[in-house]
Amino acid sequence: MGDYRRIADRIADDIADGRLTPGQRLPPQRVFARRRGIAPSTAGRVYGELVRRGLVVGEVGRGTFVRAAPVRPGGQALVEAGEAAAPVNLELNYPSVPGQPELLAPVLAPLLRPDVLAEALSPAPATGTPQARAAAAALLATPDWRPGPERLVFTGNARQAIAAALASLVRPGGRVGVEQLTYPLVKEIAGRLGLTLVPLAGDAAGLLPEAVAAAHRSAPLSALYVQPTLHNPTSHTTGRPRLLQLAQVVRDLELPVVEDRIWSFLQEPGDVLAVHAPALTHVVDGLSKRVAPGLTAGFLAVPPHRVPAVADAVRSGGWSAGRFALEAAVRWVAEGTVARLVADKRAQAARRQRILAEELAGFAVRSAPASCFAWWELPAPWRADTFTAAAAAHGIAVTPGPAFAVAPGHTPDAVRLGLASAAEPDLRRALRTLARLAAQRGGDRTGP
Numbered sequence: 112m113g114d115y116r117r118i119a120d121r122i123a124d125d126i127a128d129g130r131l132t133p134g135q136r137l138p139p140q141r142v143f144a145r146r147r148g149i150a151p152s153t154a155g156r157v158y159g160e161l162v163r164r165g166l167v168v169g170e171v172g173r174g175t176f177v178r179a180a181p182v183r184p185g186g187q188a189l190v191e192a193g194e195a196a197a198p199v200n201l202e203l204n205y206p207s208v209p210g211q212p213e214l215l216a217p218v219l220a221p222l223l224r225p226d227v228l229a230e231a232l233s234p235a236p237a238t239g240t241p242q243a244r245a246a247a248a249a250l251l252a253t254p255d256w257r258p259g260p261e262r263l264v265f266t267g268n269a270r271q272a273i274a275a276a277l278a279s280l281v282r283p284g285g286r287v288g289v290e291q292l293t294y295p296l297v298k299e300i301a302g303r304l305g306l307t308l309v310p311l312a313g314d315a316a317g318l319l320p321e322a323v324a325a326a327h328r329s330a331p332l333s334a335l336y337v338q339p340t341l342h343n344p345t346s347h348t349t350g351r352p353r354l355l356q357l358a359q360v361v362r363d364l365e366l367p368v369v370e371d372r373i374w375s376f377l378q379e380p381g382d383v384l385a386v387h388a389p390a391l392t393h394v395v396d397g398l399s400k401r402v403a404p405g406l407t408a409g410f411l412a413v414p415p416h417r418v419p420a421v422a423d424a425v426r427s428g429g430w431s432a433g434r435f436a437l438e439a440a441v442r443w444v445a446e447g448t449v450a451r452l453v454a455d456k457r458a459q460a461a462r463r464q465r466i467l468a469e470e471l472a473g474f475a476v477r478s479a480p481a482s483c484f485a486w487w488e489l490p491a492p493w494r495a496d497t498f499t500a501a502a503a504a505h506g507i508a509v510t511p512g513p514a515f516a517v518a519p520g521h522t523p524d525a526v527r528l529g530l531a532s533a534a535e536p537d538l539r540r541a542l543r544t545l546a547r548l549a550a551q552r553g554g555d556r557t558g559p
Contacts, residue, residue: 269397
């Protein structure tokens, strides 16, 4: 019974020594058994043991692939001398600029006076305060659209705003149309609310309106969730012609829409779906990316007749914004602090895009000049999970593509790179290491 463990040990040695590289495909179990002169059942136990040790991963219909293993002393390193440093997390993606705390602190000082603090620590209604509504309306405004302050509802963060919008629109068991690749937390929100996500096809111009109509004909959709501006993870922005087509479809179907604009501050204001379908569109935004994740607020601009229902969902879900955060936000907006941070973060995103272009030149990377993230379609034979594991072995965290995929079995061989949180020298070092790792793919050969 121990024979299969000894064979697994030898395969583990080959992985640790680099004779089998991350992403390399192992032969089918029958082929492995024939080559080793063992029973197919023993081969199955060997593969099972390798999976248990975390050295390989099996994908139905695709095969078994080597994951990463620690590099042994004396083994080949992917980083150059002097480049080894602390781990770099490219999963996190919160923009922060030098001097940000010093910029934010003076505006908060008046809130610490006892008389002002007493008011700031009192509960806030879901519809916020008049000052908060005016400030949020100003942040959301574009050249063609400015929501009335009476349409604003507030939550603790933008994720809660998405949850409140969906909870107010869709009953448990209802269907929500989403892009095939979508914000991972929307999948989590749908699971908690008992909603079914329906992946909808898109193309280079964005979500296909005919895909929305076809899905609705198949079984009625209760709502649509979209990210038309700097879509996460692809960075795509839907242009006006496609938005007009999409608006026509949702109007014809009377289909409510949740429009997520959390990343829109990074580029000049563009078209908004709410302009073309105002009676159906619930616009979500927040301060976590514009300002900071630790003291934030989310907000929604909703059709006027929907304000009571969304506010009820906020209260019942326990998603209310803290009044202190709202008071701070009002001051940051009024004093111009948010505008200055936005300008600095746009400049930072442009610099990091240049680093990305330099370090991953020649690879299939999708991003945008204003984006804080990138979608990297990996070279064969890399798989998303094996590359993620290999990157982690070198101290770099990335988000595997399947985290964004809605349809089961559709696991894109890609990773998302968050460019916002790491210091720029660390970002450059990490991208350079990942480029070397991707290049060491060992062809498309099959292992032992």
